[in-house]
Amino acid sequence: xxxxxxxxxxxxxxxxxxxxxxxxxxxxxxxxxxxxxxxxxxxxxxxxxxxxxxxxxxxxxxxxxxxxxxxxxxxxxxxxxxxxxxxxxxxxxxxxxxxxxxxxxxxxxxxxxxxxxxxxxxxxxxxxxxxxxxxxxxxxxxxxxxxxxxxxxxxxxxxxxxxxxxxxxxxxxxxxxxxxxxxxxxxxxxxxxxxxxxxxxxxxxxxxxxxxxxxxxxxxxxxxxxxxxxxxxxxxxxxxxxxxxxxxxxxxxxxxxxxxxxxxxxxxxxxxxxxxxxxxxxxxxxxxxxxxxxxxxxxxxxxxxxxxxxxxxxxxxxxxxxxxxxxxxxxxxxxxxxxxxxxxxxxxxxxxxxxxxxxxxxxxxxxxxxxxxxxxxxxxxxxxxxxxxxxxxxxxxxxxxxxxxxxxxxxxxxxxxxxxxxxxxxxxxxxxxxxxxxxxxxxxxxxxxxxxxxxxxxxxxxxxxxx
Amino acid sequence: xxxxxxxxxxxxxxxxxxxxxxxxxxxxxxxxxxxxxxxxxxxxxxxxxxxxxxxxxxxxxxxxxxxxxxxxxxxxxxxxxxxxxxxxxxxxxxxxxxxxxxxxxxxxxxxxxxxxxxxxxxxxxxxxxxxxxxxxxxxxxxxxxxxxxxxxxxxxxxxxxxxxxxxxxxxxxxxxxxxxxxxxxxxxxxxxxxxxxxxxxxxxxxxxxxxxxxxxxxxxxxxxxxxxxxxxxxxxxxxxxxxxxxxxxxxxxxxxxxxxxxxxxxxxxxxxxxxxxxxxxxxxx
Numbered sequence: 149x150x151x152x153x154x155x156x157x158x159x160x161x162x163x164x165x166x167x168x169x170x171x172x173x174x175x176x177x178x179x180x181x182x183x184x185x186x187x188x189x190x191x192x193x194x195x196x197x198x199x200x201x202x203x204x205x206x207x208x209x210x211x212x213x214x215x216x217x218x219x220x221x222x223x224x225x226x227x228x229x230x231x232x233x234x235x236x237x238x239x240x241x242x243x244x245x246x247x248x249x250x251x252x253x254x255x256x257x258x259x260x261x262x263x264x265x266x267x268x269x270x271x272x273x274x275x276x277x278x279x280x281x282x283x284x285x286x287x288x289x290x291x292x293x294x295x296x297x298x299x300x301x302x303x304x305x306x307x308x309x310x311x312x313x314x315x316x317x318x319x320x321x322x323x324x325x326x327x328x329x330x331x332x333x334x335x336x337x338x339x340x341x342x343x344x345x346x347x348x349x350x351x352x353x354x355x356x357x358x359x360x361x362x363x364x365x366x367x368x369x370x371x372x373x374x375x376x377x378x379x380x381x382x383x384x385x386x387x388x389x390x391x392x393x394x395x396x397x398x399x400x401x402x403x404x405x406x407x408x409x410x411x412x413x414x415x416x417x418x419x420x421x422x423x424x425x426x427x428x429x430x431x432x433x434x435x436x437x438x439x440x441x442x443x444x445x446x447x448x449x450x451x452x453x454x455x456x457x458x459x460x461x462x463x464x465x466x467x468x469x470x471x472x473x474x475x476x477x478x479x480x481x482x483x484x485x486x487x488x489x490x491x492x493x494x495x496x497x498x499x500x501x502x503x504x505x506x507x508x509x510x511x512x513x514x515x516x517x518x519x520x521x522x523x524x525x526x527x528x529x530x531x532x533x534x535x536x537x538x539x540x541x542x543x544x545x546x547x548x549x550x551x552x553x554x555x556x557x558x559x560x561x562x563x564x565x566x567x568x569x570x571x572x573x574x575x576x577x578x579x580x581x582x583x584x585x586x587x588x589x590x591x592x593x594x595x596x597x598x599x600x601x602x603x604x605x606x607x608x609x610x611x612x613x614x615x
Numbered sequence: 616x617x618x619x620x621x622x623x624x625x626x627x628x629x630x631x632x633x634x635x636x637x638x639x640x641x642x643x644x645x646x647x648x649x650x651x652x653x654x655x656x657x658x659x660x661x662x663x664x665x666x667x668x669x670x671x672x673x674x675x676x677x678x679x680x681x682x683x684x685x686x687x688x689x690x691x692x693x694x695x696x697x698x699x700x701x702x703x704x705x706x707x708x709x710x711x712x713x714x715x716x717x718x719x720x721x722x723x724x725x726x727x728x729x730x731x732x733x734x735x736x737x738x739x740x741x742x743x744x745x746x747x748x749x750x751x752x753x754x755x756x757x758x759x760x761x762x763x764x765x766x767x768x769x770x771x772x773x774x775x776x777x778x779x780x781x782x783x784x785x786x787x788x789x790x791x792x793x794x795x796x797x798x799x800x801x802x803x804x805x806x807x808x809x810x811x812x813x814x815x816x817x818x819x820x821x822x823x824x825x826x827x828x829x830x831x832x833x834x835x836x837x838x839x840x841x842x843x844x845x846x847x848x849x850x851x852x853x854x855x856x857x858x859x860x861x862x863x864x865x866x867x868x869x870x871x872x873x874x875x876x877x878x879x880x881x882x883x884x885x886x887x888x889x890x891x892x893x894x895x896x897x898x899x900x
Binding site for chain 2: 260289294378604609
């Protein structure tokens with residue numbers, strides 16, 4: 149009996165020492181980590197050092213190479229099926245080798261159904277160890293304080309860019325690390341079609357519509373509509389946020405307070421009017437075309453433009469390889485050619501389950517996931533869909549053409565985060581309302597008014613008085 | 616006497632217990648939570664705000680209209696179609712046993728599988744339906760993408776799937792009709808149409824009532840077929856009460872979705888009970 153206590157105590161000390169002083173040391177070492185020594189922390193050595201740690205109460209757990217702790221463990225991870233997993237899988241393979249952590253991936257559907265699964269699994273205490281979910285206002289809906297591990301005090305969390313930190317924090321506490329690079333809502337276009345018709349990248353919305361008109365007259369599908377996947381219907385509106393903010397810098401704050409409305413703010417109403425203006429140019433089967441169909445159409449030149457998140461590039465790359473470099477990108481044009489910029493989304497976060505028995509391994513995995521080593525492995529398997537949100541990490545040389553196009557906006561500072569990172573309120577039916585608009589049931593102005601109305605529900609739920 | 620009553624009452628206890636904990640108690644709590652803004656942990660009392668919102672907002676109350684359209688159309692089509700199929704299958708044709716099985720078959724397939732299959736069949740450019748239409752030289756139809764048509768496309772699928780059950784009920788009803796009536800009518804020189812109209816139709820009325828009640832209530836609470844075919848879209852064009860409620864729940868508006876459930880419960884009771892009473896009273900004479 150006594151011996152058992154002693155062991156327990158020894159184990160505890162080991163854990164505490166690791167948590168207390170282990171981390172900064174590891175960070176120093178990490179830069180020097182060599183990749184060749186991969187097999188350094190094999191299962192055999194780990195077992196030996198593990199028992200010795202428990203018996204002698206020493207803090208040296210696992211002699212993992214590159215300063216990483218090696219201790220075998222298995223974590224479960226829940227991800228939505230729309231996300232490209234190649235990068236994640238590469239990091240997981242590396243984590244198994246270096247950290248001894250095996251990650252079992254469970255998939256869920258994307259969109260509202262997927263959010264429902266996450267909420268239900270959290271509420272019923274059935275969440276996996278790691279969970280991938282949106283950052284920004286949707287994270288706030290999960291009450292992360294109740295369910296997720298607080299990472300605010302982890303020393304490695306300082307590597308995260310502040311914009312992401314804000315997006316993955318609720319009430320000043322950080323809960324997530326970036327799952328991937330940032331993305332943008334933009335117009336992806338097939339450059340071969342542009343060359344064929346000698347079109348120029350449009351600087352204003354009117355020029356964009358003219359390009360579409362030319363394409364339509366020549367029998368091309370000017371715009372790809374993939375509204376069979378409902379969330380894609382809202383990208384033209386959401387991705388227009390830079391143009392709203394350029395004219396009305398206080399719009400997001402006003403909207404949250406209930407003083408500004410989409411229907412009554414000219415610049416914001418314009419986003420919905422533009423959505424309505426796109427209607428004549430879509431492919432015939434746009435209500436039945438899904439996200440994957442959209443990727444196929446753009447890569448094969450069956451459509452010239454697609455207003456979508458830049459995450460589609462990774463999907464296209466996975467499916468069609470180098471074809472992805474035929475695709476360029478530009479921000480959704482506004483009415484002012486001089487002030488047009490990109491609306492960006494912070495990546496989804498990876499969150500750790502607070503009630504998991506593997507809290508230690510979760511943190512080890514997270515620290516590893518945002519290390520240079522892991523990011524390199526990630527971008528070898530899957531190129532980023534936009535700039536990274538980790539300090540000091542640059543875009544790789546062979547980034548997708550469209551991502552390089554995006555980088556130009558970053559370089560000139562013409563970037564803003566999407567509405568959901570600036571305002572807590574996002575209407576639940578945003579996708580459906582936009583779908584209603586593009587299917588010609590309501591006008592842009594009606595859609596704007598309907599969206600304002602829809603947001604009331606969220607405001608009420610959050611206890612924000614809008615009366 | 617009293618003791619005897621008490622004795623038999625004990626037999627009710629297990630049922631009451633199950634009914635109470637699984638039905639009455641949740642119903643009472645849902646009445647309460649429908650008056651609150653609720654996030655599963657704590658709640659704020661808001662009175663009838665949720666109900667007002669549900670009935671006032673276009674994206675919510677469209678569900679009530681669509682539910683009624685869906686239930687009425689589906690129910691009446693099943694009622695008529697199944698009657699004629701049953702008459703046909705009840706006649707002296709040779710392969711009637713096989714055909715009965717075939718008619719009943721769609722009902723054995725999972726609704727979601729049916730939904731996904733029909734969604735593919737109704738795809739505007741790649742679907743089989745439009746390919747056939749094109750071969751026949753007709754214009755394509757956007758079955759699920761056209762907001763005016765989408766709901767009826769789903770109703771059609773529902774009828775395809777549900778007509779089998781209705782047919783079986785009709786056949787059972789028709790077989791219970793005494794053959795002597797038909798013999799008498801034949802002797803009197805009644806034509807086939809007359810026999811159908813004045814004998815079969817009135818005499819299988821009990822079966823017809825069962826079909827009506829089952830199809831109508833089934834239509835009112837339908838969800839799975841709609842969700843797998845359109846997800847309520849395009850926009851909100853095919854949203855029924857159940858899918859609207861589900862969406863509010865999925866978004867975390869638990870109070871609002873509970874209010875929707877209360878409205879749905881009320882609507883079903885309001886329509887189904889009088890309908891049943893009316894049908895029963897007609898059966899009596």
